[in-house]
Every structure is written in structure tokens, then in C-alpha cells.
Amino acid sequence: MSPPQCRKVYLMRKVYAMSYKEIAETLNITVSTVETHLEKDFARRNAYVEEGLGDGGSSTNLSKRKRGA
Numbered sequence: 096m097s098p099p100q101c102r103k104v105y106l107m108r109k110v111y112a113m114s115y116k117e118i119a120e121t122l123n124i125t126v127s128t129v130e131t132h133l134e135k136d137f138a139r140r141n142a143y144v145e146e147g148l149g150d151g152g153s154s155t156n157l158s159k160r161k162r163g164a
Contacts, residue, residue: 101139104132 103122107113108129119126 101132101136104129105136108133 100122104118107118107121108115113121115126115129118124118129122129
């Protein structure tokens with residue numbers, strides 16, 4: 096799970112479509128910190144997806160299970 100500040104930044108960017116500058120001003124942080132939070136959040140989400148699709152859960156295996164193979 097993402098730390099609260101990362102989650103706020105992610106939501107402000109993806110849900111509310113705020114610019115990096117708007118996010119930084121709202122949270123009283125630098126634009127660089129906004130970028131860092133988004134990079135870390137993206138890495139966490141990517142790792143979560145890869146973990147869920149690893150060993151036995153790949154999209155190929157998932158397709159086979161859906162077809163009953």
C-alpha cells in the first residue's frame with residue numbers, strides 16, 4: 096500500500112488532473128517531491144501487478160484457465 100502522501104499526490108494527479116505545480120502548492124512541497132512520489136507510486140503499482148502475474152498467474156495461463164484448458 097502506498098504511503099499517505101504518495102496516495103494524495105497520485106489522486107491529485109490521476110483523478111483530479113492537477114498539474115505538478117498545483118499539487119506542489121497545495122501540499123506545500125516541491126515539484127521535485129511530487130515527481131518522486133509519483134515515480135515511487137508507479138514502481139509500487141508496477142511491482143504489485145508483476146507479482147500478481149508471476150508464477151502461475153501469467154496472462155497466458157489466465158487465458159487458458161478462462162477457456163477451460
